Amino acid sequence: MNVLIVYAHPEPKSFDADMRDRAVQILTREGHAVVVSDLYAMRFKAQLDADDFTDPADEIYFNLQKEQLHAAETGTFAADILAEQRKLLWSNMLILQFPLWWYSVPAIMKGWIDRVLAYGFAYGQGRNLKGRRAMLVMTTGGQVQPFTMEKQNILSAMLDHVQRGTLHFCGFDVLPPFAVYGAANANADQREQFMVQYTQLLRGLHLIDPIAYG
Amino acid sequence: MNVLIVYAHPEPKSFDADMRDRAVQILTREGHAVVVSDLYAMRFKAQLDADDFTDPADEIYFNLQKEQLHAAETGTFAADILAEQRKLLWSNMLILQFPLWWYSVPAIMKGWIDRVLAYGFAYGQGRNLKGRRAMLVMTTGGQVQPFTMEKQNILSAMLDHVQRGTLHFCGFDVLPPFAVYGAANANADQREQFMVQYTQLLRGLHLIDPIAYG
Numbered sequence: 001m002n003v004l005i006v007y008a009h010p011e012p013k014s015f016d017a018d019m020r021d022r023a024v025q026i027l028t029r030e031g032h033a034v035v036v037s038d039l040y041a042m043r044f045k046a047q048l049d050a051d052d053f054t055d056p057a058d059e060i061y062f063n064l065q066k067e068q069l070h071a072a073e074t075g076t077f078a079a080d081i082l083a084e085q086r087k088l089l090w091s092n093m094l095i096l097q098f099p100l101w102w103y104s105v106p107a108i109m110k111g112w113i114d115r116v117l118a119y120g121f122a123y124g125q126g127r128n129l130k131g132r133r134a135m136l137v138m139t140t141g142g143q144v145q146p147f148t149m150e151k152q153n154i155l156s157a158m159l160d161h162v163q164r165g166t167l168h169f170c171g172f173d174v175l176p177p178f179a180v181y182g183a184a185n186a187n188a189d190q191r192e193q194f195m196v197q198y199t200q201l202l203r204g205l206h207l208i209d210p211i212a213y214g
Numbered sequence: 215m216n217v218l219i220v221y222a223h224p225e226p227k228s229f230d231a232d233m234r235d236r237a238v239q240i241l242t243r244e245g246h247a248v249v250v251s252d253l254y255a256m257r258f259k260a261q262l263d264a265d266d267f268t269d270p271a272d273e274i275y276f277n278l279q280k281e282q283l284h285a286a287e288t289g290t291f292a293a294d295i296l297a298e299q300r301k302l303l304w305s306n307m308l309i310l311q312f313p314l315w316w317y318s319v320p321a322i323m324k325g326w327i328d329r330v331l332a333y334g335f336a337y338g339q340g341r342n343l344k345g346r347r348a349m350l351v352m353t354t355g356g357q358v359q360p361f362t363m364e365k366q367n368i369l370s371a372m373l374d375h376v377q378r379g380t381l382h383f384c385g386f387d388v389l390p391p392f393a394v395y396g397a398a399n400a401n402a403d404q405r406e407q408f409m410v411q412y413t414q415l416l417r418g419l420h421l422i423d424p425i426a427y428g
Contacts, residue, residue: 010263011276046260047322048315049224062225063398064313065355099278101262103375104318107325108261114321141279158379161317161372184277 001032001206004091006084008039008098008109015183015191016139019198020097023137026202035087039108045080046111052078065119072120072127084116093205094134094172096162100141100179103158113162117170128171133210135175136162137198139183155179164213173210215246215347215420218305220298222253222312222323229397229405230353233412234311237351240416249301253322259294260325266292279333286334286341298330307419308348308386310376314355314393317372327376331384342385347424349389350376351412353397369393378427387424 005023009016020036027034037044045051050062054077057063057070071077077085088094098105105113116122122129136159156177163174178201180186180194201208219237223230234250241248251258259265264276268291271277271284285291291299302308312319319327330336336343350373370391377388392415394400394408415422 010261010278013275040261040263046325047224047254048320049254061227064224065398101328102324102331103379104324106262107321107328110316110318110324111260111321114315117316157371158375161375165317165372184279 001027001093002091003027003032003034003093003095004087005034005036005095005097006039006109006112007036008106008112010040012041014099015180015186015194016097016099018191018195019137019139019180022195022198023095023097023202026199027205030203032093035091037084037087037112039112042080044108044112045078045115046108048111048114052081052115054078065124068118069120069125072118072125077118081115081118084112085118085121088116088122088129088132092132094132094167095137096134097137098139099183100138100155103155105162113166117166122170130171132172133175134167134172135205136177137179138177139180141182141184143182143185163211168211168213174213175205175208175210215241215307216305217241217246217248217307217309218301219248219250219309219311220253220323220326221250222320222326224254226255228313229394229400229408230311230313232405232409233351233353233394236409236412237309237311237416240413241419244417246307249305251298251301251326253326256294258322258326259292259329260322262325262328266295266329268292279338282332283334283339286332286339291332295329295332298326299332299335302330302336302343302346306346308346308381309351310348311351312353313397314352314369317369319376327380331380336384344385346386347389348381348386349419349422350391351393352391353394355396355398357396357399377425382425382427388427389419389422389424 005020007020024034053067053071055074057066098109120127159177167174219234221234238248267281267285269288271280312323334341373391381388
């Protein structure tokens with residue numbers, strides 16, 4: 001597979017960073033090609049605005065879908081958006097890796113979603129990203145303990161706006177999410193346990209069935 | 215009431231901007247005090263990072279909750295965060311107004327949530343923002359037609375990560391959301407209809423029952 005890991009964590013030495021590096025190592029060993037977009041390291045622009053469009057369709061009034069469609073048709077998105085879109089088109093597996101903040105992605109990753117998954121590129125006008133798989137990989141705050149089934153169901157429902165409303169809407173087959181609970185408070189043994197689980201998951205990534213959406 | 219409107223839209227002449235101005239006008243006329251945080255106009259920093267903390271608790275390793283708690287205890291958040299927190303403490307009604315992007319808030323507003331609703335200020339350590347009301351006001355893309363009940367239920371479930379997972383978690387009483395469907399494609403008559411509805415809502419804002427969460 002060609003795997004794009006879009007990664008966002010403000011601490012370069014975090015457990016999240018270890019997981020990112022492990023994913024690159026394991027997936028490469030398994031024969032996959034891997035590209036990482038490290039949004040904090042790239043200082044990725046989070047807010048979507050008129051500067052995202054180098055040849056505005058309308059300089060007087062900013063209509064988002066109009067600008068995105070025009071930019072998609074003429075290839076005039078800002079360079080950082082074009083680069084991410086090229087990576088997406090190259091890939092057939094997308095991993096969004098992040099610390100769960102407020103049951104969603106950090107703002108810098110929401111910016112990646114807002115700006116890169118543009119109308120006329122990722123959806124609309126008959127376009128979509130079908131034929132690709134996607135998976136959320138996240139760490140949560142709090143204590144090191146598996147969420148109860150009730151908590152897992154709440155988390156899964158809360159993530160619906162990303163998994164179903166965003167990724168599935170754009171045509172991705174969405175795999176079940178992988179969550180590490182309480183990563184910041186885990187000791188070395190617990191972290192190694194998480195890594196073993198993640199490594200097993202990564203080795204069988206191509207075999208996992210996507211979530212069945214009605 | 216003291217009303218804080220946190221507003222995010224990239225086009226200063228948008229229908230969203232008209233709604234913001236109408237809210238200020240109506241609420242002021244009704245005798246309320248109103249403050250607006252216009253995130254795009256303020257060029258509000260979206261990404262949460264180490265620069266948010268002027269007196270780091272740990273300069274070697276960035277642990278988010280540790281930094282937020284320390285900053286809350288010592289008053290050492292970055293100035294833009296402190297200013298928003300002061301507005302929140304002053305207010306007893308919060309309106310988050312935004313165009314719905316990917317069933318969530320725009321990245322710049324997610325940044326406001328990530329950075330301002332900090333551990334030790336908005337939740338944790340016995341702190342919360344109880345005694346305040348909050349409401350989402352949003353415009354959606356697509357056609358000018360009321361969502362079917364099924365679509366409204368989907369939208370409501372998708373917004374749970376903001377309404378329940380964020381605002382209710384911080385202690386807010388969350389009012390039912392107000393959505394304008396297809397604002398970008400509405401004609402002048404339709405827009406005036408929306409404004410009439412919004413005006414009525416604003417006049418009775420203090421009387422609306424919050425969502426009952428189990």
